[in-house]
Amino acid sequence: MDVFEALSTAANIMLLGMVCVFAFLGLLVIVINTIAKYCPEEAKAAPAKQNNVNDQVSPDVVAAISAAVHKYRKSRD
Amino acid sequence: MEGLLKLWNDTGLANFEVGQVVMMAVGALLLYLAIVRGYEPLLLLPIGFGCVLANIPMAGFTDEGGMLWYVYHVGIETGVFPLLIFMGVGAMTDFGALIANPKMLFLGASAQFGIFATLFGAIALNLVPGFEFSLADASAIAIIGGADGPTAIFLASKLAPELLGAIAVAAYSYMALVPIIQPPIMKALTSVKEREIVMEQLRPVSKKEKVFFPLAVLFATVLFLPAATPLVGMFCLGNLMRECGVVDRLSSTAQNELINIVTIFLGLAVGSKLSAEKFLTIETIGILLLGAVAFSIGTASGVMMAKVMGRFSKTPINPLVGAAGVSAVPMAARVANKVGLEANPHNFLLMHAMGPNVAGVLGSAVAAGILLAIVGG
Numbered sequence: 001m002d003v004f005e006a007l008s009t010a011a012n013i014m015l016l017g018m019v020c021v022f023a024f025l026g027l028l029v030i031v032i033n034t035i036a037k038y039c040p041e042e043a044k045a046a047p048a049k050q051n052n053v054n055d056q057v058s059p060d061v062v063a064a065i066s067a068a069v070h071k072y073r074k075s076r077d
Numbered sequence: 078m079e080g081l082l083k084l085w086n087d088t089g090l091a092n093f094e095v096g097q098v099v100m101m102a103v104g105a106l107l108l109y110l111a112i113v114r115g116y117e118p119l120l121l122l123p124i125g126f127g128c129v130l131a132n133i134p135m136a137g138f139t140d141e142g143g144m145l146w147y148v149y150h151v152g153i154e155t156g157v158f159p160l161l162i163f164m165g166v167g168a169m170t171d172f173g174a175l176i177a178n179p180k181m182l183f184l185g186a187s188a189q190f191g192i193f194a195t196l197f198g199a200i201a202l203n204l205v206p207g208f209e210f211s212l213a214d215a216s217a218i219a220i221i222g223g224a225d226g227p228t229a230i231f232l233a234s235k236l237a238p239e240l241l242g243a244i245a246v247a248a249y250s251y252m253a254l255v256p257i258i259q260p261p262i263m264k265a266l267t268s269v270k271e272r273e274i275v276m277e278q279l280r281p282v283s284k285k286e287k288v289f290f291p292l293a294v295l296f297a298t299v300l301f302l303p304a305a306t307p308l309v310g311m312f313c314l315g316n317l318m319r320e321c322g323v324v325d326r327l328s329s330t331a332q333n334e335l336i337n338i339v340t341i342f343l344g345l346a347v348g349s350k351l352s353a354e355k356f357l358t359i360e361t362i363g364i365l366l367l368g369a370v371a372f373s374i375g376t377a378s379g380v381m382m383a384k385v386m387g388r389f390s391k392t393p394i395n396p397l398v399g400a401a402g403v404s405a406v407p408m409a410a411r412v413a414n415k416v417g418l419e420a421n422p423h424n425f426l427l428m429h430a431m432g433p434n435v436a437g438v439l440g441s442a443v444a445a446g447i448l449l450a451i452v453g454g
Contacts, residue, residue: 003203009212010200013451014193020447021189021440024302025182028439031293032179032286039285 092134096353103351104128107246116253120226120344124246127348138349145349148342153234153241158343159227160311163442165336166227167291167315168328170406170438174431176286177279180386181398181429185436187382188402189444191222191375195367196448202367207359213237216448218364221248222371223441224255224405228308230347232445236453242350243361247368255408258369259376259400260416266380267396272420274387274395276429284320291316294439298446304453305446312442375403379433401430404437 085091107125111118131139138145152158175181199215202208210218217237220229221244229248233241251258264272291313298309318328350356383399397417401409410430417426 003200006200006203006212007197010197010215013212013216013448014197016451017193017196017444017447018186018190020302021186021443022183024297024443025186025436025440027297027301028294029179029182031297032176032182032290035286035289035293036176036179039283039289 087135089134094134094353096357097132097134099357100132100351100353101129103356104132104348107348110250110253117249119340120249120347121253123341123344124249124348124351127345128351129348130345131349131352139352145345149346149349152339152342153230153346154238156231156234156307158339158346159231159234160307161339162227162336162343163231163308164311164315165331165339166406166438167312168319168332169336170312170316170319170435171431172287172290172316172435173282174279174428175435176282176290178429178432180390181432182436182439183386184379184382184399184402184433185404185438185440186402188375188379188399188433188437189223189440190378191371191373191403192219192441192444192448194374195219195222195371198370199363199367202363208363210360210363211237213452214240216452217241217244218367219371220244220441220445220448221251221364221368222375222403223437223444224248224252224372224375224403224409225438225441226252228441228445230343231308232448235449239355240360240364242347242352242356243364244368245347246351247365251368251372252405252408255372255403255405256412256415258372259409259412262373262376263380263397263400263413263416266377267384269420271384271387271396272417273424274393275421275424276395276398276426277392279428284322287320288317291320298443302443302446302450304450305443308442308445309439312438372403376400379403379437383433395424395426395429398426398430398433401434402437402440404434404441406434406438407431409437410434 104125107121107128110116111121111125127145130136131145137143140146196215196219199210199218200212203210213236217233217240220232223229226245226248230241230245233244237244295310295313298306315331318324318331379399379402380396381399382402383394383396387394387396395417397413401413403409410427413430414425414427417424
């Protein structure tokens with residue numbers, strides 16, 4: 001095959017290839033968005049845990065820590 | 078005396094040819110890069126060793142009936158090894174970042190321009206005397222720009238088996254060189270201000286979406302691009318095994334034991350193709366050159382596309398993530414993250430770059446399917 005003929009074939013493949021890649025991945029964008037529309041987000045169970053942490057710390061400890069923090073802040077003034 | 082002479086004639090020293098010595102040096106160089114420099118050691122080590130084995134005089138590893146001959150014919154000529162690796166890669170890939178921000182697929186698509194531009198370049202190289210690449214050869218070389226080892230090996234084994242050794246070595250070497258090749262291009266194409274752009278946090282992705290994703294990708298491939306189904310199909314199988322949650326044992330095998338076993342044989346078989354008469358040619362130099370060009374163009378077009386998208390998008394897009402569109406998972410994403418951190422130490426782009434990064438894997442598989450359909454069919 002003549003080199004220039006081959007070059008024009010290559011240019012054709014380049015154009016066709018890029019159009020196909022974009023078209024196909026563009027289609028996937030639509031597909032993913034469609035899936036996302038019909039898949040509601042899972043309910044989150046996370047916030048309940050944070051309360052537990054507070055409960056486990058006894059009031060005495062909280063008092064002791066806040067007293068210490070208070071004292072520390074005062075000492076820095 | 079006669080016995081001694083016969084023994085001497087059976088030694089390696091008496092039978093070495095210059096080409097074999099040079100190829101052993103190439104094998105040693107690959108071993109050095111793998112062991113000392115840590116460049117893609119999982120593949121360059123078996124490839125380098127395979128290269129040494131294949132060039133031992135009188136040993137006959139690569140002759141018909143030799144071990145490496147069998148490994149090559151069973152695994153690579155049939156396309157089985159790269160496909161098994163692709164399944165493992167699928168099982169290791171989390172598509173969450175892509176599902177959360179699907180328009181990143183366009184970055185993965187534009188980075189494939191490196192492949193098609195190189196195809197043109199390889200044909201243009203025919204104008205230089207000494208080069209004679211057919212369209213099939215050029216396609217196999219161009220896929221190096223996809224920065225995806227298994228895809229490159231798969232396509233080369235189908236379109237240009239005689240160039241496979243050089244193509245595989247180029248593909249894996251450049252993947253290892255991503256942290257060196259990409260940053261200068263990324264910095265040249267973006268301003269500091271652009272590199273500082275902070276992207277919005279990604280939304281959480283539900284398990285259902287992750288399970289449907291590989292099935293939907295496979296379905297779309299079946300409908301529109303059956304030539305890509307070997308690669309995409311195995312990739313989706315691996316990913317479905319990972320996400321569905323009921324076959325953890327299979328998923329763990331695919332991403333650990335199986336991929337490791339196959340990697341050993343794949344590396345050896347690729348190394349066995351590094352024989353002097355096939356590797357020490359002017360074509361190899363052309364392939365190495367074109368591979369670097371392919372990589373650079375892919376990186377540049379990904380960044381440029383990200384800049385264009387950033388202009389029209391409602392949410393900010395940092396152009397650096399575009400460079401991750403040339404698969405090379407997860408190295409390219411890490412590079413984007415690192416360059417981003419240099420501009421703004423509080424800006425972590427890793428998760429955002431993973432989107433285009435895995436999109437690049439899909440993109441190069443799709444590009445390989447298109448090349449197979451046009452050139453191979």
